[in-house]
Amino acid sequence: MTGTPALELRSVRRVYGFGPAATTALDDVHLTVPSGRFVSLIGPSGCGKSTLLRLVAGLEQPDGGEVSVHGVTPAQACAAKLIGLVPQSPALLPWLSVLRNVTLPQKINRGAAGRRERIADFAERRTAPDMRELLVKAGLGDALHKLPAQLSGGMRQRAAIVRAFGLQPDVLVMDEPFSALDEFTRESLQDQLLDLWEELRTTVLFVTHSVSEAVRLSDTVVVMAPNPGRIVESIDVDLPRPRGERLFGERRFHEYEDLVRERLRRAWHSEAA
Numbered sequence: 001m002t003g004t005p006a007l008e009l010r011s012v013r014r015v016y017g018f019g020p021a022a023t024t025a026l027d028d029v030h031l032t033v034p035s036g037r038f039v040s041l042i043g044p045s046g047c048g049k050s051t052l053l054r055l056v057a058g059l060e061q062p063d064g065g066e067v068s069v070h071g072v073t074p075a076q077a078c079a080a081k082l083i084g085l086v087p088q089s090p091a092l093l094p095w096l097s098v099l100r101n102v103t104l105p106q107k108i109n110r111g112a113a114g115r116r117e118r119i120a121d122f123a124e125r126r127t128a129p130d131m132r133e134l135l136v137k138a139g140l141g142d143a144l145h146k147l148p149a150q151l152s153g154g155m156r157q158r159a160a161i162v163r164a165f166g167l168q169p170d171v172l173v174m175d176e177p178f179s180a181l182d183e184f185t186r187e188s189l190q191d192q193l194l195d196l197w198e199e200l201r202t203t204v205l206f207v208t209h210s211v212s213e214a215v216r217l218s219d220t221v222v223v224m225a226p227n228p229g230r231i232v233e234s235i236d237v238d239l240p241r242p243r244g245e246r247l248f249g250e251r252r253f254h255e256y257e258d259l260v261r262e263r264l265r266r267a268w269h270s271e272a273a
């Protein structure tokens with residue numbers, strides 16, 4: 001694989017509305033994410049986190065600047081299925097079993113392989129993972145043939161995450177995927193996510209409001225501020241992996257939490273200014 005970053009945003013600007021009612025959701029945003037990194041976006045409500053994800057996923061266009069995914073536009077990257085999206089609530093098809101839900105997109109998307117190969121960095125792809133095995137690894141071995149309605153919220157979200165990884169996107173965009181879950185389920189899903197990520201090393205762009213989640217999961221925590229939405233700091237989290245539960249008892253983990261919290265406090269103040 002070449003040195004082309006998985007994601008690159010240069011001088012990105014996104015404005016909603018016109019005239020005095022216009023909102024600058026993002027202004028002069030620069031972000032470079034090397035392949036295989038886990039990057040979290042954190043910041044006060046309205047600082048443009050979801051807007052940034054939508055631009056990367058090709059769901060919207062910037063009003064200024066450029067977004068590229070492995071050196072091509074988000075639209076080209078989407079056509080080649082290089083980008084996977086995990087929304088806040090899992091969108092599983094209610095009439096299909098868990099196993100069919102996660103294997104169906106893999107079958108449908110076979111045509112994307114050719115388009116991937118035409119993108120310079122993707123001449124070689126890994127072989128498709130065994131979805132049944134990934135589901136078992138994610139603790140869903142007993143739920144393979146159940147319908148989504150028969151699962152808890154946490155189990156449904158786990159299935160959605162397995163499905164997203166199974167498509168082998170090069171960039172996985174996750175918009176607060178655990179926000180609706182209780183703390184215990186959330187930590188267990190962080191474990192599962194880290195296990196999958198450590199095995200498949202997909203580039204992840206992850207939005208969260210939780211400082212401890214951001215520090216635990218990420219190689220880099222990007223702190224954003226609103227009015228206008230912008231990046232104020234990128235903090236590299238130099239903690240060893242794998243990051244299991246023991247991490248919560250470690251001083252360095254809490255030092256990173258304090259640092260991110262302090263930068264967030266400044267971001268809130270910059271909103272008030």
Ligand SMILES: Nc1ncnc2c1ncn2[C@@H]1O[C@H](COP(=O)(O)OP(=O)(O)OP(=O)(O)O)[C@@H](O)[C@H]1O
Pocket residue numbers: 016017023024025043044045046047048049050051052229
């Ligand atoms: N479709 C839209 N039309 C008009 N304004 C929008 C639209 N989408 C977002 N905005 C505005 O752009 C700004 C950034 O919104 P965005 O949803 O990206 O923030 P966020 O950081 O994801 O917020 P939250 O943490 O609350 O989800 C906000 O002021 C929001 O009101």
